[in-house]
Amino acid sequence: MHPRYKHAALIYDKALPVFSFGAAPRIHTMVARAVSVRPGATIVDVGCGTGLMLPRLRDRVGPDGTVIGLDMTEPMLDRARQRVTRAGWKNVELHRADMADFEPGAPADAAVFVLSLSAADPARVFHRTLGYLRPGGSVVIADGIPAHGRWYHPAVNLYAGFRAPFVGSDLGRAAEIARLARAHLVDVRTEVIWAGLYTVISGRVPPKGDERDDS
Numbered sequence: 596m597h598p599r600y601k602h603a604a605l606i607y608d609k610a611l612p613v614f615s616f617g618a619a620p621r622i623h624t625m626v627a628r629a630v631s632v633r634p635g636a637t638i639v640d641v642g643c644g645t646g647l648m649l650p651r652l653r654d655r656v657g658p659d660g661t662v663i664g665l666d667m668t669e670p671m672l673d674r675a676r677q678r679v680t681r682a683g684w685k686n687v688e689l690h691r692a693d694m695a696d697f698e699p700g701a702p703a704d705a706a707v708f709v710l711s712l713s714a715a716d717p718a719r720v721f722h723r724t725l726g727y728l729r730p731g732g733s734v735v736i737a738d739g740i741p742a743h744g745r746w747y748h749p750a751v752n753l754y755a756g757f758r759a760p761f762v763g764s765d766l767g768r769a770a771e772i773a774r775l776a777r778a779h780l781v782d783v784r785t786e787v788i789w790a791g792l793y794t795v796i797s798g799r800v801p802p803k804g805d806e807r808d809d810s
């Protein structure tokens with residue numbers, strides 16, 4: 596279990612808006628909009644934490660769909676379980692697992708990573724996730740990916756680098772996410788928000804026979 600998140604679970608929902616300068620609800624809304632699924636689909640919320648994304652993802656798949664939340668930190672997951680029990684959702688499954696090893700029982704239609712991929716080994720996790728998504732499946736990633744191109748981005752990246760150890764992230768791993776998305780997904784879209792502090796990347800698993808370069 597990641598010791599940082601073990602202790603963070605108690606205050607996470609209140610601390611996130613502070614650490615994110617209020618960006619968190621907007622990120623969650625953007626990710627829910629960007630995920631491309633039909634009612635009845637299965638979405639995996641990878642690194643679901645306390646389950647803040649779960650209601651929005653559940654809205655996307657409807658009562659006949661399934662949302663699978665996974666996280667390796669038991670106290671975070673426990674909060675997510677309480678959320679699910681309180682709401683009485685029957686189509687939300689929660690699993691304690693490392694995202695680099697997780698395998699759902701059946702192919703899924705989408706995977707979302709909200710502020711979680713840069714806490715792991717992105718290349719390993721990408722490989723694993725693309726292994727269980729259907730061809731054409733939707734992938735959405737929101738993370739603190741270093742931004743470039745504006746005069747203020749160096750200052751934003753400096754703040755992100757200072758904050759990274761406190762939130763379990765790593766700027767090098769975060770930068771790798773953009774490269775992996777371009778190498779392994781098609782129809783890639785990138786939206787930079789909050790002055791470049793966060794980036795939302797969405798794309799699709801290539802259809803069969805159209806696999807991208809595996810570098």
Ligand SMILES: C[S@@+](CC[C@H](N)C(=O)[O-])C[C@H]1O[C@@H](n2cnc3c(N)ncnc32)[C@H](O)[C@@H]1O
Nearest residue numbers: 600642643644666667668693694709711714715
């Ligand atoms: C910053 S929190 C984000 C939680 C949630 N996605 C949200 O939007 O609020 C990152 C979460 O990723 C989880 N995490 C980090 N590395 C992981 C891994 N290798 N496998 C599964 N979960 C992991 C942590 O336990 C933590 O709950």
